[in-house]
Amino acid sequence: MCADQAPPPHDASRRRAIEIFLGGGILASLASFLYPVLRYFVPPAVVDLGGDEVVAAKAGDLKPNSGKIFRFGSHPGLLILGSDGAYRALSATCTHLGCTVQYRSDLREIWCACHNGIYDLNGRNVSGPPPRPLTVFDVHERGDEIVVSRKREA
Amino acid sequence: MLSSLIRWLDERLDLEGLIAPFKHKTVPTHRFSYWYFFGGVTLFLFIIQVLTGILLLLYYRPGANEAYESVQYIMTRVQFGWLIRSIHAWAANLMIFTAFVHMFSVLFLKAYRKPRELTWVTGMLLLFLVMGFGFSGYLLPWNTLAFFATKVGTEMAGQVPFVGKAMMIFLRGGPEVTGATLTRFFGFHVAVLPGLVTVLIAMHLFFVQRQGMSVPPKIEAEWIANPSARREMKFFPNFALREMMAWYVAMGVLGALAAFFPWNLSTKADPFISAPAGIKPEWYFLFMFQTLKLIPSKVWFVDGEVLGILGCSLVGLLWMLLPFFENDKAGRSKAWITGLSIFALVYVVGMSVYGYLAQ
Numbered sequence: 001m002c003a004d005q006a007p008p009p010h011d012a013s014r015r016r017a018i019e020i021f022l023g024g025g026i027l028a029s030l031a032s033f034l035y036p037v038l039r040y041f042v043p044p045a046v047v048d049l050g051g052d053e054v055v056a057a058k059a060g061d062l063k064p065n066s067g068k069i070f071r072f073g074s075h076p077g078l079l080i081l082g083s084d085g086a087y088r089a090l091s092a093t094c095t096h097l098g099c100t101v102q103y104r105s106d107l108r109e110i111w112c113a114c115h116n117g118i119y120d121l122n123g124r125n126v127s128g129p130p131p132r133p134l135t136v137f138d139v140h141e142r143g144d145e146i147v148v149s150r151k152r153e154a
Numbered sequence: 155m156l157s158s159l160i161r162w163l164d165e166r167l168d169l170e171g172l173i174a175p176f177k178h179k180t181v182p183t184h185r186f187s188y189w190y191f192f193g194g195v196t197l198f199l200f201i202i203q204v205l206t207g208i209l210l211l212l213y214y215r216p217g218a219n220e221a222y223e224s225v226q227y228i229m230t231r232v233q234f235g236w237l238i239r240s241i242h243a244w245a246a247n248l249m250i251f252t253a254f255v256h257m258f259s260v261l262f263l264k265a266y267r268k269p270r271e272l273t274w275v276t277g278m279l280l281l282f283l284v285m286g287f288g289f290s291g292y293l294l295p296w297n298t299l300a301f302f303a304t305k306v307g308t309e310m311a312g313q314v315p316f317v318g319k320a321m322m323i324f325l326r327g328g329p330e331v332t333g334a335t336l337t338r339f340f341g342f343h344v345a346v347l348p349g350l351v352t353v354l355i356a357m358h359l360f361f362v363q364r365q366g367m368s369v370p371p372k373i374e375a376e377w378i379a380n381p382s383a384r385r386e387m388k389f390f391p392n393f394a395l396r397e398m399m400a401w402y403v404a405m406g407v408l409g410a411l412a413a414f415f416p417w418n419l420s421t422k423a424d425p426f427i428s429a430p431a432g433i434k435p436e437w438y439f440l441f442m443f444q445t446l447k448l449i450p451s452k453v454w455f456v457d458g459e460v461l462g463i464l465g466c467s468l469v470g471l472l473w474m475l476l477p478f479f480e481n482d483k484a485g486r487s488k489a490w491i492t493g494l495s496i497f498a499l500v501y502v503v504g505m506s507v508y509g510y511l512a513q
Contacts, residue, residue, distance in 0.1 A: 044232055
C-alpha cells in the first residue's frame, strides 16, 4: 500500500475496528491485573480479640495513688488506684494525637508526656491540647481480680 | 496530547538518537525463529516475580514464629492474597522451565559459539542463580516440606570436602536449620539474588544487543548457498510485537495455572517431627537428587555422596565453559557437542521422570 495514498473508506473503518478491539482488550487486561492488586493493598480489618472484658490486674498489684497500663484488646488502658482506695479505668490513648497517657501521682492527674495534656481522674480534659475526654471503662473486683469492661450503653 | 509530550521530551533528550539503533536492528527469520522467544519469556516471568515479590513483602514476616502464619494470613485474609502468592509460585516454576528450554535451544541452535561465549557464561550463571531463587524461596513459607528440603539441601553443601562444613554453617546461620536459616534465606531471596540477577541480566541483554541474534550454522550454510533465501525482520515493531504476543500467551498460561491450581501451603514446619514419607525436592532438582540416590554409598574409598556432589559441581562448571571447548575451525568437534547436548537433555528429562515416579 502506498503511504501517500489515502486508504479507501472501508479500509479505514476496519483499521478503526481493530484499534478498538486491540485497545479495549489491552485496557480490559490491565484493569483485570490492577483490580486484584488494588484490593490486595488494603489490609484486612484487624479483629479485636480483646472482647469486652479483661483482667487488668490482681488485687494488691497497685499501691494507692498509682496507676498501670494494661492491654485492652489491641489498645492500652490505664488502671488507677486512687488515694481514696477506688479503682478507675480509662482508655490510655490521648485524644489529641494518640500518645499513651500516664498517671502522675505527684499531680494526682492523668498526664500525656507528648504535648503536656492533662486529664482529671474522671478522664475530663482539663488543660493542654486534648480536645475530648478519655473513654472511661467500668471496673469491678471479682475475687482477687480487677476486671475492666466497656461501659454498657444505657 | 501524547505525541506532543513525546515531542517535548525528544527536543530535550534526543529520544530519536536513543532508539535509532533499534530501528535498524533486524532479526533473522527462519524455521527455528520461534526458539528466540524463550529468553524473552524468561525475562518476562522474572519481571512478574519482582512485582509479585514486592506485593508479598507487604504482608510477609520472616521468622520461625511468624512466617507460616503470615503466609496463611496472605492466603486466607488478604483480598486476592491467594492469587498473588499462587502467581509468584507458579511463575517461579515456569521461569525455571523456560530458562532450561532457552538453554537447550541455544545449545541445539549452536548460538553459544564465538563470539557469544560470554552470553552463554552469563546465561549459565543466571540459570544457577534462578535455581538459588527457587531453593531459597521454597523455605520462606516455613512449612514441613520446605523445612526438610532445606535440611537435605544444606546438608549436601556440607558434604563438600574441606570447605563444606563452613559453607553449611554459613547457609544455615548455625549448625541446624532454624529461624536463623529462615532469616538468611529471606535476605538472599529478596536482596542478594535480585541484585546479582539484575546485573547479570543487564550484561546478558547488552551482549545480545551488541551481537544480534545468532543464525544456526545449518541455516547460515543454506543462505550462503542460496543468498535469495535470506530473510530478516525488523526488530521494531515486527519482532517486538511478536515478543509481546509471546508474553501475553505466557501471562495467560500463568494466570490460568495460578487461578485453577492455587499453590497450597501444607503444615507448619516442626523441627521435632520425622520427615514425612515420600519427601522429594522441587522438580528442577530431581535429576540431581535421583543421580545422588543411584550412586553407591562407597565408591572405592570415596564416600558416594561426596563423589556425587563433586561430580555434579564439576559437570555444572564444565557446562558453563562449554563454548571454550569448541574451536571454530574443525567440523568434527561440533558433532560431539551435539551428541553431548542430546545426551544431557535425555539424561535430565529421564532422571527427572524417574525421580518423580520412584518411591
